[in-house]
Amino acid sequence: MEMYDVVFIGNSLQPSDLKSICVEPDMLLACKGELGNFTLRIQKEKETQEIKTRTVIINLLDIRESPLAEVPTWDELQEPEEPVIFLQDLKDLTPAQINGKGLELARDLAQKGKSVYYFYRSLRFNRRNDELYEKARRAGVVFYQYRNGDLEVKGSDGLICESPAMELELHGTIFLAPDLKPNMQLERLARIFNIRISPEGYLQVENVHLQPTYTGKRGVYALEGARNPAGRTDPDQEEAFTLAEIRSLLSNINPLTEEERVVDAEKCAFCYTCYRVCSHGALEPDWEEDAMKVLQIACQGCDTCLNVCPAGAISIEGREEKKKEANLKVFMCENSAATALQRLGKNGFSDLDIENVPCLGSLKKKDLLQHLQKSEDRVLVLGCFEEACKHLFGERWGDKSVKDIQKGLKALHFKEDRLTLLRLSPRMEKDLEKILSLWKEGNL
Amino acid sequence: MRKIAVVGGGMAGSAAARELSARGLQVVLIEKTKELGGNIREYGCKATEICTKCNLCLVDQILQEVQESKQIKKLYESKVRDLRGQAGHFTLTIERDGRLEDIEEVDQLILATGFTKWSQIEGGLPEVPPGTSRVLWASELEELLLERKDRGNIEDPLSLGYIPEKVVFLQCNGSRSIKERARFCSRVCCGYSFRMAMTLKKFYPELDASLFFIDLQTGGNIQDLSFRRLEQEGIGYMNCKPIKLKETESGLIITYEDRSTGKIEEVQVDLLILSEGMHPGAQNQFWAELCNFQLDDDGFLYPLEEGEESGIFLAGSITGPGSIADAVKSGKNAAYRIISRQGGDGNV
Known part of the structure; x- marks a missing residue:
């Protein structure tokens, strides 16, 4: 069977030097194996087939919706009537990436001579946004920083901004920053790959060791909408990093620990405790043995499985038990x-x-x-x-x-x-x- | 065996060196001071009862590995003076112990010379007499956190000399201001000040802490930081920069304009923490001329051609402000690019 370098779940980044294929998330049924040798089972037109890959990148788009049903987002902006009003941070603070898109659109309209207002609570900066903000201001975009509770949107064509310091009623075409929600497929994908999911529903829990695009399971990466938008400041760099790591890994996939963890198939009760506890997705059922097995490349050597196994079936090969030395x-x-x-x-x-x-x-x-x-x-x-x-x-x-x-x-x-x-x-x-x-x- | 030179032993340079050496490449690490770690050497843990995701847990194992690695030749107190040749055959001239020496046959080069802290450029606040214990640069508070005393019955866990009741963090200091020679947002300060505020509140539960800022940034790659989060944690905020500062016997008086009412307000605090914008490294101009890079409007470097062409890769805050995690990420990225480009063969 053909071996791919990367399978993209969702959208492909189309790296020309890597052998890759793109799989729709709802086509994916199961995944087994580990970095260097994953087998994905997919359903295609009522037939199931298997594909083999060394790494996986989960790269889904977010679900974007308007925070106010009757007002369009700036994703839908086309030749608007003047003045044009951009409005962000209405419910949650708008992430840097979306903020940048708004600044870019506002700048373009202002440069065409249109009258543009930009309401925000907090601009969020990344590598691009400093420059976009400056250019938008130079092009004549009027920025206004509002505070929570000061602003009232009156349908899609006007707003009132009221604070003890000033009162402002403005009529024009309003475009809102879209709210981002986790893709509905993420929960399913987390289950299929046996990786942890954050309370917000993204494929990265809050932990510094998962930066920038790690999921906890070696060889499975989370990009774009698979990650919390608040943390996605420089998507281009994160994509570049992920592909660079994959390229460097491909020539040299090694276990992280010298010792092997093994499951005693006689003792294993097949209770899945280790499978649920392992944060690195390093255990999987071995149907031939009717027992769990430890994936040696995926294993990061924390030995939590040895601790939680109720049957005491997992051990480290060749390691002798330490003797007690002092009180x-x-x-x-x-x-x-x-x-x-x-x-x-x-x-x-x-x-x-x-x-x-x-x-x-x-x-x-x-x-x-x-x-x-x-x-x-x-x-x-x-x-x-x-x-x-x-x-x-x-x-x-x-x-x-x-x-x-x-x-x-x-x-x-x-x-x-x-x-x-x-x-x-x-x-x-x-x-x-x-x-x-x-x-x-x-x-x- | 090919030799890669890494200039700068901060986090980006060290992360790159470790990655390269792990893949069997010979590395020469050139560091201008006596130690590895760069700016973060004196930073302290900002955990409360739980981790606040300051990223410092990422660094010490890397630094220790680089320190102990035999494959990485470390040249301390060394400065690059010249660079000749081209990818595959660079010659670097470095100054060490007052003498010049050449490092020949350098295959590729990684520049990771970092940034300059605002406190290294600006002496402090003109309104406040030097030496006051009421005003601390963020990096000075970092040093106190490095010595934090968590256990036992401790009166003064951060060795401040007093129990602070009200503390204010001044953000956008040395950032977002043409007068302060930085039109850009340094992006990391909101995150570290928020974490410092959380840690101070752990040590002094009665503490009233608040932040002055122009715009609130995220807390880093993973952690979200929002007005709601500040409210949840009981940290106050003022959406502005203060107008005036005055030191009195009882504390510091800060004058600011409350943007919601348009009124001028005063607040008295025991302790003021000054955030530090990340400014371009002092050597950036030198590197731009030596390596044919361009300086952007803010003074950071960007390459005219990719490292794959020129043999020179950039890592860390030499290209702009970033967090510890960003430095590790870009250091690893530069190393990965060198590793995958060279594969197993010995010639470029």
């Missing part, structure tokens, strides 16, 4: 506390048994308990702040493990503070030093 055990997430410790430059804590973990999500209750057996044993867990987790939601599972054990300790009338979880960032090395020295003395 004071510290688990540090390598993306925050461990980086901070390195920034500290010195390690005056040789009496502590410090172990770096890939993510708080990897912390199994069993491992935590192992270090709490003797009465003088204490465990400190140091991880990332909420929503800063490189593995998106890994920290939640670590937090759950810790809380469950604390509950247990309390029920057995042990001191709960024998197990402590604290959060910090790689830049809080001073705080880390203080935490470690206080905790060592039992004075946290």
